[in-house]
Amino acid sequence: MKLKAKLLDIQAGGRRIAILDDKTASSIGVHSSDRVEIAHNNKHLIAIVNIANNFPQNYIGLYQEISEKLGIKEKEFVDVKHAERPEALHYVQSKIRGERLRENEIRAIVKDVVERHLSDVEISSFLTALYIHGLSMDEIEALSKAMIETGSILSLNKTPILDKHSIGGVPGDKTSILIVPIIAAAGFFIPKTSSRAITSPAGTADRVEVLCPVNLTIDEIKDVVIKTKGCLVWGGALDLAPADDIFIQVEYPLAIDPLLLPSIMSKKKAIGATHLIIDIPTGRGAKIKTIGEAEAVAYDFIDLGRRLGINVECAVTFGEQPIGYAIGPALEAKEALSAIMRDGLLDLKEKAANLAGILLEMVGIKNGKQTAEYILKSGKAERKLREIIEAQGGNPKILPEDIKIGDKKAEIKAGKHGQILWINNKYIAQIAREAGAPKDKGAGVKLQVKLGEYIKKEATLFEIYAERTTKLEAAIELATKLQPIGLSRKLENRMIMDRIPKPIKHKKTFTLER
């Protein structure tokens, strides 16, 4: 059927959606959520129908994704006909019924996700079914491979290629900013891609962006890595696993994450990793609560690595408090730069040297941790970081003092003396976000205490930094409500650890950082 195009001067977030009024839809024999094939200029594509009651009859409303792809101009006639539902939808239905999917079925689903043949409603149902029924390791492998096949790759044609990943959940984890220079300075390739914060106060890409640009193309990344052996870039726009980008978008409001393993591993394979260390922060307040859970996840990563041809080792790390003291992009960049230049910040350096050490041992270096520590202490890591900053287009001479921190500041003080018993990761993250992080790069939280320390009454527990007064005030209010740091004169005085239901309920959801 010929319909007149009405172009909507707007994108639909990558989706391929066509608008029809009820009568026109009925003439074509389609309902809302059905598919139509739209043809124009010898090109055609499949779109998903949305019904708008007051839309003019015999018109088809097209978002830019469609009109640009087919080169359709306003009021041109296009051919529109009913299209069958994609085969992949049957496999989604199989998964809803709890069946195991075969490789070709998973490949069909991933392909149709990337080509936008499946709607968000269908993808949501698929992800929910995956979450509830779980995935076999064969399904995880097939999903990973299909995600890699449908994405871009970084081909360095070098081997070995080392990489590091943290499954996240602990604020202030700027370890990668130390590990990448250590590994590169040791002479190994480490093309590190990182994510930006979605629900946390800072992702590694947000932190590094304070030091230099992170939004590089694949070709630019290649140049940086050939020159310096390492990089610290944002992976989000590289299209390494476009299916995963869509899955993450749909998962976000649901706060479920059934594809953790394929999501991480497909991107590692796409940059050509041969040796990978995975950091699994563990403890109360981390994603993984116990060492038992951490080990189960670790063996899954190792198994999947073997299936994909990546040598994987995992480190279960202490996740009950932030890494270092700083939380927020600029605060953390400053802290990482200080750490690589100067003495101090023992927990951050200890973690970085340990993880870098495991990686080095995986490629045959003896005494990995000591080697990493030497590279740090000797200034080689700092020089390498500055090389990378320069190669990515930043100022290689940058000093910690050059990094601008929010000029609005508040101190949160202890109401009594005692020992620090816990630091609530989630609350610290919420306070940093309330102060403006990650958007306001200078905003965040700076701890003045860590677990186990003894402090006096009126000593500062942490500082809040913000770029705007209203944000600072909101963060102070939240900090007062949440009381993220617990201390006690004597342990016996704090036998009541929690109260249920909580007197104050704060409803932000923190997940899905990759």
Add this chain to the structure above:
Amino acid sequence: MKLKAKLLDIQAGGRRIAILDDKTASSIGVHSSDRVEIAHNNKHLIAIVNIANNFPQNYIGLYQEISEKLGIKEKEFVDVKHAERPEALHYVQSKIRGERLRENEIRAIVKDVVERHLSDVEISSFLTALYIHGLSMDEIEALSKAMIETGSILSLNKTPILDKHSIGGVPGDKTSILIVPIIAAAGFFIPKTSSRAITSPAGTADRVEVLCPVNLTIDEIKDVVIKTKGCLVWGGALDLAPADDIFIQVEYPLAIDPLLLPSIMSKKKAIGATHLIIDIPTGRGAKIKTIGEAEAVAYDFIDLGRRLGINVECAVTFGEQPIGYAIGPALEAKEALSAIMRDGLLDLKEKAANLAGILLEMVGIKNGKQTAEYILKSGKAERKLREIIEAQGGNPKILPEDIKIGDKKAEIKAGKHGQILWINNKYIAQIAREAGAPKDKGAGVKLQVKLGEYIKKEATLFEIYAERTTKLEAAIELATKLQPIGLSRKLENRMIMDRIPKPIKHKKTFTLER
């Protein structure tokens, strides 16, 4: 934050969606799928954010649902701020984890569905979780009550009010067109609302629309029922259970139906039903395959009825072939009118008299079936049907010959002589739809044989009617492929009943008729 409104000259299918570009979204602190509160002229509402990369900065794109509700004009400034996720989303997450929901939690979900605070992605996940984990009867009751509370009701202030429902799945089921006049002629109120076809060739509303208008308002329905005691109207636009309308829209592409019971029963309660007969067609090719399954469903309906204050009885009916011979709106209207006027059509009349009989016995009439048969045979039912047709705005003198059937016609003949062994409901429905039903009211299929009959080679198995030649040809082609009627000289010659995988695969999905 103040943003300039950019009005999208289009509806979003009832959804409340606001478009922001990436930077503006980040200034407000929201991502795609997060909520914003939009305020203007002392009114405000919650919208769900979609990100469009090329959208102008500091603008907010508003579909008509929002701009009309708040009275926003092009380029006016509106207040936009981040809004928390609705509480209901937490209960959706509980259901995903497999928890039982409490009444207040279900009420919160249904309210937020109706008020469009939950996105399609979130509703899809909820429905998938319900489908996989199942619902307890307490949850079903709470869902039904919440759906009733959030919908309109028909208050006749009469008692008893009788009603009939079929869970569907059998083509050609025009039984309601006979039952409503029988019950009304017997002196009882029966305000029957019906659905239109979604994936079938005709819903009762489509059939009745051939005889008279069915798209009445609640007030018009009241007038018709006060005057005639019955009605045969379309329930879809009455807003009896708006939550269910939204659920059905989301379920449609997924072909899952976890809310069958609350969906049906909430609408019956909303029209004030006190006595309800539910028809459960059963057999190969029906929704329910065995009498055991049918009984389980029946007891659930009866239990739910008790909880909602509706006296429910169920009838398990033979569902292995179409009811009567005609499939398609006009063909069925014609057949129903003939049946109520003349002799013949025994299976249709037998079914109608039985179901009407049970209903009559439920309100104290003895020998219900005989009473129903007498009302049919005496012409009282016909006179009542004509009264209802007139009250709804149709021609009360309409004769079967007045009903226009598609003038393009084909006959599908038997390739050999033998006995009719099966009639595939799904295939017959698909062929009728391919011929143009329900949109082309005159299109459809007319059977010339029923199960068990002996026929000669070259005898007509069924006729296909269409309004357009292309449709007729497509239907003939499909009929040839599908071979919807099976016959055999001797049973022993057809020991192979099916072949897997099927040589021809046809992928239309048939569910969700309510």
